[in-house]
Amino acid sequence: MNRTIHLSVAIVDDDASVRRALERLLKTADHSVRTFACAQEFLQQADIAGIGCLLLDVQLPDINGLELQAELDQLDHIPPIVFLTGHGDIPMTVRAIQAGAIDFLTKPCDAQTLLSAVARALEKDVERRNREYALASARAHLARLTQREQDVLRGVVAGLLNKQIAAELAICEKTVKVHRAHVMEKMCVRSVAELVRIYEQVGPDRPFPAIEDSIPLLPAQANH
16 A cells, blocks of 8 residues: 555653653654653553554553553554563563564663664554555445345355356356456456455355355466
């Protein structure tokens, strides 16, 4: 997807001087930054959907960073987290990484190391958003298909020849070809392999009508 996505970096740290220093550093790299002094302030005030990276301390005055990570995990979307703390140890690091953190850095941290970790987090979040956007688009395309086009689509995905689809649907092969062309156009795909990939992700869980187990898949399509 060639969409421009503007995401912010959120800093949660109870040390005001650290927040200011991190904000200055991130802004030198052209990041949009928001700062919070504790976990509850972040949960109450942050636009979590617009955050592409959460730069998080472990020791906080209310709940700690690991607890905040666990709480965010209950949401539909958890921003990629980079921990930055002066109170870390190996068990903390393992716990944070196993829960999905991008990195676990120790204060004081080299500026380039920190910026690289933030960049990886933002990149991961953009990739996730693009995947979600692509799936939503595919679902919208699928909804545009007529019932007959959906029937033909399921036959194509099942690996059937046009004549087999025509026989199953009791229509002529020429009509199948027309519907098949409409399916490819409406789904915005250029190959059957791409169509199958998309359908496996968003298509309804319905078999093709009256497909017999004895009907072989097309060799060219069975491997896609």
